Amino acid sequence: MKTETLKINITQRILNSNDNKILSKIAKLLDEENSVGYDTDGNPIPEKEYIKDIHEALDQLNEGKLETYPSEEVKRKIVG
Incomplete structure (x- = not known):
């Protein structure tokens, strides 16, 4: 999957999610990976x-x- 397609796919899934636990995990992962x-x-x-x-x-x-x-x-x- 191309990078742009992957980014769009992930963004759509995040926007459609109402699961605070999953959203918190994503936020934590992004915080940890921020270089x-x-x-x-x-x-x-x-x-x-x-x-x-x-x-x-x-x-x-x-x-x-x-x-x-x-x-x-x-x-x-x-x-x-």
Whole structure:
């Protein structure tokens, strides 16, 4: 089945459904699969994982446990 046909089929089924349990499962699945980018290996990064990582980094920063570098040092390491 072509992607557009599949999308239309799924949309019609969702619109015709009154089953809150199924609709909640679909919403949860879409939330879990929502990607905001890709890691260095090309794997998708789910939005929830990205937000969790940001919060962990902020906590480490506030505790003084996050290793940081001045932008000039980063530039030197990248450019050489």
